[in-house]
Amino acid sequence: MKAPKRFAFSVNPSRTGATYSEYKIGTASVTLASLTSGRLPSFRVLGNSAAMPGLRVGIARPQFKLICNGGKVTSSSNMLRAGRAPRPDFKRIQDTSTSTPERDLISQANTIVIDEQCPSVALLQRRLRIEYGTAEGLMEALEAREVVTPRYDGLQRLTSRYETPETSQRATHLRRVFEAARFFWEMWEEGSAGDTRAIAFHNTTSLSNMAFRDLVLRDFNKQRRLSLYEAATALARWLERNDRGTVFDAAMNADLAILCRVSARSIQPVSDVETIVQRSFVRLVRYLQQTRLDGKGAHSRCFEYFIAAAYVPTGYGKNGGTHPEHVVPCAFLRDRCIARLGEGASVEDIANEIRPFLAIVMITDTERSKLDNSPAFGGLGLKDIMPANWDFEAGDRFARLHAARIAFEPPASLQPTSGYPA
Known part of the structure; x- marks a missing residue:
């Protein structure tokens, strides 16, 4: 009996949630066994593909091992599609000074989205007569070259350099x-x-x-x-x-x-108060994202627009006082958010990152002046910044107050720090 042909596929990790599926190859079958996953996959035939004429494969989800017994793949599932090519890795192509088919395709895609003012995968498919995976790969390349923005809420747009x-x-x-x-x-x-x-x-x-x-x-x-x-x-x-x-x-x-x-x-x-507070922080970061994309500045007081004072943890200075001092300046947090958005961090992740740093301590006007005034006027010059060498990931959120030797009781909901003793 003639041994069946075996074909090996190289598969990148995919997303979780894939299911076990079986596909017919002629009279034999192909089994897709779901394994651990990560990103959307692409793969290529490593063996002789002559027994599978015209097979070009794209997968929606699972990472798997594929062993087939020759013949023609026939599948109605969207997990294995005849006629869909694997997504080329256009992002790895940095040098565009010489002409290759891939570089030329990137150049054509670049011209199309700018001329049409429309960063759309569907547009590239229509104009270049290419498949979805290839068009999506081209959009990723244009994003890497800062021609288009990252996808935000499902949409991409041209960067400000290319938008009319x-x-x-x-x-x-x-x-x-x-x-x-x-x-x-x-x-x-x-x-x-x-x-x-x-x-x-x-x-x-x-x-x-x-x-x-x-x-x-x-x-x-x-x-x-x-x-x-x-x-x-x-x-x-x-x-x-x-x-x-x-x-x-x-x-x-x-x-x-x-x-x-x-x-x-x-x-x-x-x-639920906790849910409302978290949603409030997300709305704040959305606002900052919108002002960033529009090329407009955001006022540091925007924190008050979206996060009610009742939801901001509040501590009290030992000397009394009626001035609500943000322990980490809002301008500093605003700039941190905008920088993280520019790095591609998600709105939700940034909301979680900054939430522990939004807190107030009630202090006196004299203590406020000590923080805000420049050294030339007897202050520390910390109105909108944190002390030198302060680290966002590991730094003490009350470092400014400690630097000014302000005695205080921290907000009850926040972990006390080794602050200036009373």
């Missing part, structure tokens, strides 16, 4: 419509009216902040009970009709659908 003013205006408008709808959706869930300063930031209309809140929170959400996507599109249409806003076309509708899909869920009332 019109494209930038449209992208800003789209994001603000979505963020306004998401903000009020969350306020609805939490039974809150929202801080007016946060509402002012999200206000995309010519209405007053209170009228804007009534339009979205009261009309769209509470009365009409629209979904997040429906509320976002209703706001976009309202702006087009009443405020001469950006035209609400099919492309904007599609982009809003992608954005809203990330947060899609039915209304879920939230009353």
Whole structure:
């Protein structure tokens, strides 16, 4: 009996959650056994592929061993697709001075997304007549070259260097419509009216902040009970009709659908304080992300817009005082957030990172001056910074107060430190 041919595949790790599946190869079968996973996989045929004519494989999920007995793969599953090529690793190509097929493809993709002002995998598929995996690999290469931004809430945009003013205006408008709808959706869930300063930031209309809140929170959400996507599109249409806003076309509708899909869920009332506090920090970082992408500055007081004073741990100086001093300056935390966003850290991760450092100690005006004033005026010059060589990962959050020799009782919810003794 003739021994079956065996084909070996090299497989990168994939995501978890894959299932056991079986596929027919002629009269034989292929077994995909799910193993440990990590990133979206790609693989290539290492052996002789003549017994599998035209087989080009792409996988949605599992890391696996594939042994086949020759013949033709036939599968209706989306885990093994005939006709889908493995994703090329375009990001590894750094030198573009000489011409190769891969470099030429990157150059064509670069021209297309800039000329069309549309960083879209689907666009590259259509224009270059390539498969999804190849187009996605090209988008990753363009991201590595800082032509397009990382994907945020499901969407990418051109970096500021390549966006036209019109494209930038449209992208800003789209994001603000979505963020306004998401903000009020969350306020609805939490039974809150929202801080007016946060509402002012999200206000995309010519209405007053209170009228804007009534339009979205009261009309769209509470009365009409629209979904997040429906509320976002209703706001976009309202702006087009009443405020001469950006035209609400099919492309904007599609982009809003992608954005809203990330947060899609039915209304879920939230009353747990811990959940509300964590969501408040996430909203703060979203705000900083939006100002960063728009190329605008963010005021250090933005922490007060999104995080209610009742949710900020508070300690008290031994000398009394009525000045609420942030133990780590808000400007310092703001800059840290923006830097981490620029590194590609997720909004949720950054919210978790900064939360332990947002705390207040009530001190006297004299103690405040000691912290804020420059050394020339008898102070430490620590208004917006931490002491020299302070480390964010391991540093003492109360280091500024210790440097100024301010005696205090730390917030009860925070771990006490070896501070300046009373």
